[in-house]
Amino acid sequence: MTKACIEYFALSCPYDMIQFDDHSILDHGQASPDSEANGSSLSEKKVTVVFVLGECLVPVYSLTSVNNQSWFMGYFLAQLILCSMSKILTDNIVSKELVGELIVKFVLLFSLCGPGSGKGTQCTNIVEHFGYTHLSAGDLLRAEKESGSENGTMIQNMIKEGKIVPSEVTIKLLQRAMQANNNDKFLIDGFPRNEENRAAFESVTRIEPEFVLFFDCSEEVMERRLLGRNQGRADDNIDTIRKRFKVYMESTLPVIEYYNSKGKVRKIDAEKPVEEVFEAVKSVFTPLHEKVKHRSNAPWNISRYRDRWFLWRIKSRQVVYQCCCLGVATLPEISNQI
Numbered sequence: 001m002t003k004a005c006i007e008y009f010a011l012s013c014p015y016d017m018i019q020f021d022d023h024s025i026l027d028h029g030q031a032s033p034d035s036e037a038n039g040s041s042l043s044e045k046k047v048t049v050v051f052v053l054g055e056c057l058v059p060v061y062s063l064t065s066v067n068n069q070s071w072f073m074g075y076f077l078a079q080l081i082l083c084s085m086s087k088i089l090t091d092n093i094v095s096k097e098l099v100g101e102l103i104v105k106f107v108l109l110f111s112l113c114g115p116g117s118g119k120g121t122q123c124t125n126i127v128e129h130f131g132y133t134h135l136s137a138g139d140l141l142r143a144e145k146e147s148g149s150e151n152g153t154m155i156q157n158m159i160k161e162g163k164i165v166p167s168e169v170t171i172k173l174l175q176r177a178m179q180a181n182n183n184d185k186f187l188i189d190g191f192p193r194n195e196e197n198r199a200a201f202e203s204v205t206r207i208e209p210e211f212v213l214f215f216d217c218s219e220e221v222m223e224r225r226l227l228g229r230n231q232g233r234a235d236d237n238i239d240t241i242r243k244r245f246k247v248y249m250e251s252t253l254p255v256i257e258y259y260n261s262k263g264k265v266r267k268i269d270a271e272k273p274v275e276e277v278f279e280a281v282k283s284v285f286t287p288l289h290e291k292v293k294h295r296s297n298a299p300w301n302i303s304r305y306r307d308r309w310f311l312w313r314i315k316s317r318q319v320v321y322q323c324c325c326l327g328v329a330t331l332p333e334i335s336n337q338i
């Protein structure tokens with residue numbers, strides 16, 4: 001989550017310093033069956049709010065000293081996004097260290113490998129073993145084409161030619177799929193396909209991958225696997241396969257090199273049998289899995305502040321909270337649910 005960021009500021013403020021648009025939070029508190037949730041006890045509590053400052057202000061909140069209730073946290077955060085940020089920012093900058101363990105990262109992994117290297121096969125294993133949500137950009141595009149979308153013909157032509165679909169189309173599909181899913185661990189397969197995809201995704205979502213899986217496999221082996229796949233895909237023919245290899249070498253390899261220069265690439269020998277490849281995958285995932293397994297299984301919520309969508313979730317008592325800016329979006333289809 002927001003790993004591309006930039007700077008953290010933790011602000012401690014008494015609850016009553018925060019100006020809400022209305023007082024319904026207190027009304028809510030009085031209505032709560034939980035005695036700690038009444039208005040007077042809330043006003044005595046202290047809240048630490050963490051902001052991430054970037055190109056735009058992306059709020060990330062973590063709460064300390066709050067004996068919170070889940071309804072309160074949810075309502076508080078929704079209100080806080082809507083309230084005047086400037087009022088809070090002018091007060092009480094405490095320390096950057098406070099952030100520490102309290103910010104729980106939104107885990108994102110990319111699997112970026114040649115066509116036919118076996119990334120789809122391994123992603124299925126990773127989902128079963130480590131509980132990630134697997135989003136295959138290619139599958140999302142194929143489903144979009146099948147749905148009769150206005151982009152259907154364009155997508156079909158691009159896939160047939162092995163070309164890369166414009167970033168805005170693919171990113172919108174990925175964002176929608178992430179928003180529709182409660183998981184906090186996503187494995188995005190076959191994306192970003194080129195530098196433009198990568199830069200657009202990071203700029204829109206402000207999310208960077210934790211690491212990038214790279215399945216090393218020769219063209220000869222990949223070609224043999226694709227020709228033997230037998231799933232009726234329009235691009236599993238020798239002409240399209242060769243075009244895909246060319247696009248991969250010219251456009252996708254530079255993305256892998258970019259992530260490699262940032263120390264994020266985990267290279268795996270993908271020419272071995274499926275089970276052996278998965279053993280290597282497991283050794284890459286296990287340390288990360290250990291690190292994040294304490295994370296909350298609370299459901300994700302979504303809300304919008306101005307033109308930005310925020311994905312957030314709360315776990316009360318143990319102070320687990322995550323917030324992720326999903327970027328500028330007009331998503332009228334979900335606005336009614338908020």
Ligand SMILES: Nc1ncnc2c1ncn2[C@@H]1O[C@H](COP(=O)(O)OP(=O)(O)OP(=O)(O)O)[C@@H](O)[C@H]1O
Nearest residue numbers: 114115116117118119120121225229272273274277
């Ligand atoms: N390690 C392996 N050894 C032998 N065959 C494999 C291995 N991994 C995958 N395959 C087979 O190779 C074919 C391609 O695998 P898969 O669909 O996982 O590739 P992919 O990288 O996701 O391809 P694409 O980019 O075209 O979606 C499948 O038929 C799969 O069963």
Ligand SMILES: O=c1ccn([C@@H]2O[C@H](COP(=O)(O)O)[C@@H](O)[C@H]2O)c(=O)[nH]1
Nearest residue numbers: 137138158159162163164165190191193
């Ligand atoms: O981010 C993406 C992912 C895929 N495409 C197009 O889809 C095909 C098939 O992708 P697979 O990952 O192999 O299933 C690919 O050749 C591209 O044409 C895309 O444009 N952008």
